[in-house]
Amino acid sequence: MKKEDGNPTKELYRQLRALTCEQLWDEEVARFNRATPRERMENVAVVRAVGVVFSEAGTESQKETARTWLRGLLNDPCEKIRRYAIGAFPKIGAGVDEEVELLTLLKTADEDRERKFLSHALEKIGGVRTLEAIENSGLGLQTRQKVKASVARVESPSGIRMDGVFPNFDGLKIHLRGRAGLEGIVGDEVKESAAFRKTFRVEQVGHGLVAMTPVAPFTLGDVYRLRCFGTVGFVLGKANNSNEREMVESLASHITSPLSRQLLKTFTDGSIRYRLNFVGKGHQRGAVRLIANRAFALCPEILNDARIAPWTISIYPAEQGGSVELSPKLVPDPRRYFRLQDIPAASHPPLAACMARLAGMMADEIVWDPFCGSGLELVERALLGGVRSIYGTDLSAEAIAIAGRNFAAAQLGPVESEFTCCDFRDFARNVGSRSVSLVITNPPLGKRVPIPDLRGLMEDLFSVAAVVLKPGGRLVFANPFRMESPERSLKLQYRQKVDFGGFNCWLEKYLKT
Ligand SMILES: C[S@@+](CC[C@H](N)C(=O)[O-])C[C@H]1O[C@@H](n2cnc3c(N)ncnc32)[C@H](O)[C@@H]1O
Numbered sequence: 001m002k003k004e005d006g007n008p009t010k011e012l013y014r015q016l017r018a019l020t021c022e023q024l025w026d027e028e029v030a031r032f033n034r035a036t037p038r039e040r041m042e043n044v045a046v047v048r049a050v051g052v053v054f055s056e057a058g059t060e061s062q063k064e065t066a067r068t069w070l071r072g073l074l075n076d077p078c079e080k081i082r083r084y085a086i087g088a089f090p091k092i093g094a095g096v097d098e099e100v101e102l103l104t105l106l107k108t109a110d111e112d113r114e115r116k117f118l119s120h121a122l123e124k125i126g127g128v129r130t131l132e133a134i135e136n137s138g139l140g141l142q143t144r145q146k147v148k149a150s151v152a153r154v155e156s157p158s159g160i161r162m163d164g165v166f167p168n169f170d171g172l173k174i175h176l177r178g179r180a181g182l183e184g185i186v187g188d189e190v191k192e193s194a195a196f197r198k199t200f201r202v203e204q205v206g207h208g209l210v211a212m213t214p215v216a217p218f219t220l221g222d223v224y225r226l227r228c229f230g231t232v233g234f235v236l237g238k239a240n241n242s243n244e245r246e247m248v249e250s251l252a253s254h255i256t257s258p259l260s261r262q263l264l265k266t267f268t269d270g271s272i273r274y275r276l277n278f279v280g281k282g283h284q285r286g287a288v289r290l291i292a293n294r295a296f297a298l299c300p301e302i303l304n305d306a307r308i309a310p311w312t313i314s315i316y317p318a319e320q321g322g323s324v325e326l327s328p329k330l331v332p333d334p335r336r337y338f339r340l341q342d343i344p345a346a347s348h349p350p351l352a353a354c355m356a357r358l359a360g361m362m363a364d365e366i367v368w369d370p371f372c373g374s375g376l377e378l379v380e381r382a383l384l385g386g387v388r389s390i391y392g393t394d395l396s397a398e399a400i401a402i403a404g405r406n407f408a409a410a411q412l413g414p415v416e417s418e419f420t421c422c423d424f425r426d427f428a429r430n431v432g433s434r435s436v437s438l439v440i441t442n443p444p445l446g447k448r449v450p451i452p453d454l455r456g457l458m459e460d461l462f463s464v465a466a467v468v469l470k471p472g473g474r475l476v477f478a479n480p481f482r483m484e485s486p487e488r489s490l491k492l493q494y495r496q497k498v499d500f501g502g503f504n505c506w507l508e509k510y511l512k513t
Pocket of ligand 1: 371373
């Protein structure tokens with residue numbers, strides 16, 4: 001391979017990176033193995049290229065062959081070659097054999113640079129052996145914390161405990177977050193549930209945010225009985241952002257505070273691990289490293305784990321120090337237990353729940369979603385009770401099948417259901433006038449699939465609703481246009497601009513007079 005000016009190792013690596021595993025192995029590795037120590041040093045990029053190309057394109061047996069070769073290079077007299085081999089391991093699926101070799105090398109490695117590479121590799125592939133060796137190894141705090149998190153992930157996999165009772169509720173602030181515009185409905189849901197459960201009290205309603213406080217010991221199950229919010233965060237405090245050192249110190253102390261420890265202990269099964277999320281600021285790897293290390297020094301039981309963690313600690317931006325909030329990661333969301341399948345244009349689930357609440361109730365409700373997709377709005381409305389039957393229509397046969405399956409999974413007992421693959425206008429002709437008490441829907445908004453006459457479609461929705469709704473019936477839907485109802489019998493009762501994930505729509509409710 002031809003090396004060009006500039007950084008010759010980088011340039012050679014760029015060229016080698018484009019080769020196949022076979023070309024690399026049969027020609028470049030063979031040449032490297034035959035080369036003199038000086039030539040090997042000049043061609044050290046071969047080692048890096050093997051790590052990357054084999055990890056991306058190699059078969060399992062090719063990877064094993066490459067790992068054996070790389071392990072052999074750990075005994076190379078040249079530090080640079082050993083270092084490149086160390087750096088290649090995490091990518092290529094290293095296991096216990098490689099971990100043992102790296103730990104052996106750690107005992108003799110005396111150059112700082114090589115020890116640093118060993119630490120980084122062990123942070124990624126190290127397990128129990130590394131953890132055992134760590135005390136006498138001189139490895140830093142960061143390596144300890146990362147390896148401890150990897151081991152904990154495997155040995156003590158964790159989950160969120162929904163039924164743990166949090167006793168020290170006094171003064172605790174809980175933030176329910178969601179799409180801007182829905183906060184009024186989220187707040188009303190909390191208020192209404194407070195009336196008969198007496199668990200939470202609304203403190204403040206802001207842009208996309210409802211702050212509430214518990215008024216009694218509570219479980220996460222109590223929080224997740226509320227269906228309209230998007231995410232929940234327990235407020236740990238405010239970040240001090242006067243300078244980096246203060247910021248690190250304040251975040252680490254919030255993460256490890258008695259409040260945080262108690263929340264994490266009450267609501268976690270298994271190891272306690274979290275990831276940090278600087279909302280709207282990207283990865284912030286440097287800051288995360290400093291905060292995670294400091295928090296680990298303060299409390300070695302609380303582990304930062306960027307890979308999979310049951311908790312997220314988010315820092316929401318604010319001039320006077322952002323709010324630091326602890327949120328459970330519940331995927332899938334237990335509130336959507338019925339959601340077996342999805343469609344690409346499915347509604348944002350909390351929005352569907354908000355729409356169902358906004359709709360309110362009528363006795364013996366008959367509900368129709370003309371554009372039902374996967375059926376979220378229908379299930380959300382039926383879950384609130386008082387529904388006799390639901391109808392779902394959609395042009396897509398696949399969506400109809402999914403909606404049927406999701407509805408069945410919701411186990412809504414006696415609620416009758418009928419899903420039909422057809423244009424909503426045709427269904428309206430068959431269902432007859434004044435036969436439905438609620439039309440609830442998220443129509444196509446022309447974002448994913450262009451709709452030739454979207455305004456015309458909305459006008460048709462109004463006229464169809466005006467025909468099928470009983471007097472006192474309601475139309476609840478997301479309207480992409482700020483338009484008045486062309487139907488005089490439909491009176492506007494509610495209109496609110498809502499963030500639909502990058503664009504706004506109007507959430508509207510009309511009453512059939
Ligand atoms: C925004 S999606 C509905 C999403 C649904 N709420 C959910 O959560 O899955 C709109 C749906 O309208 C359907 N659709 C579009 N034009 C239609 C028409 N003329 N009649 C019935 N359905 C239609 C599309 O196939 C699509 O599934």
